[in-house]
Amino acid sequence: MQIGYARTSTTDQQAGLEAQLQELQQAGAEQVYQEQVSAKESDSRPQLQALLKQLRAGDVVVVCKLDRLARSTADLLQLHQKIEDKGATLRVLNLNLDTSTPTGRLLFTMVGSIAQFERELMLERQKEGIAAAKAAGKYKGRKPTARAKADRVLELKEAGKGATEIARELDIGRASVYRILRQHQEQQQSA
Incomplete structure (x- = not known):
């Protein structure tokens, strides 16, 4: 067969x-x-x-x-x-x-x-191309999605929502929510 x-x-x-x-x-x-x-x-x-x-x-x-x-x-x-x-x-x-x-x-x-x-060889050429693009300032990598929503995370937290609820609403990971909140808290303490 x-x-x-x-x-x-x-x-x-x-x-x-x-x-x-x-x-x-x-x-x-x-x-x-x-x-x-x-x-x-x-x-x-x-x-x-x-x-x-x-x-x-x-x-x-x-x-x-x-x-x-x-x-x-x-x-x-x-x-x-x-x-x-x-x-x-x-x-x-x-x-x-x-x-x-x-x-x-x-x-x-x-x-x-x-x-x-x-x-x-293809993977090697790809790595070389990325390195050259980075050196020329043309390759920035993937745009961070969670950081772009940092202000909204802080607003929702201020409104009393928990990390899981914020993550679900903004379609980002809970770890990202915690990272944004921790960075905000560190900025507040150092100011």
Whole structure:
């Protein structure tokens, strides 16, 4: 049986998920597991775990691209081992790669290593770009949301509301409310 797996990192990527589902169906996947979660932690992908659990000897796991399955070579090799342990194989559509052959297994390992290398280079370039933007004064990071509401926090506290109620009303964390109140108190004491 050919079993497809489709994944996007966020729910905002609906078009990407639909494209994968269509491609898997065209490739002959009889059953498809799909999810919209980050691949950073393999334990956080319940549909992938369900797929692996139901695999039987002779099954073929079909994915559109390797990065839909794993984020690192180690993760990829571990998942491939789980698939092989069940007597199944892996097919990657965009690479026309099939691990049921010796050549396919060799190429699979090489491509996985190259994909991880590319990802590491991309992250390195991203860090360098952020550092350059910070040095040029163009990158300020995320705008602090709670600090922007500090005056309103103080008003609500003055009106007799508690931290939990203030946090809920302003849609900020309780810890942020306490931090704002503590900073205000410190400013009052030093004045």
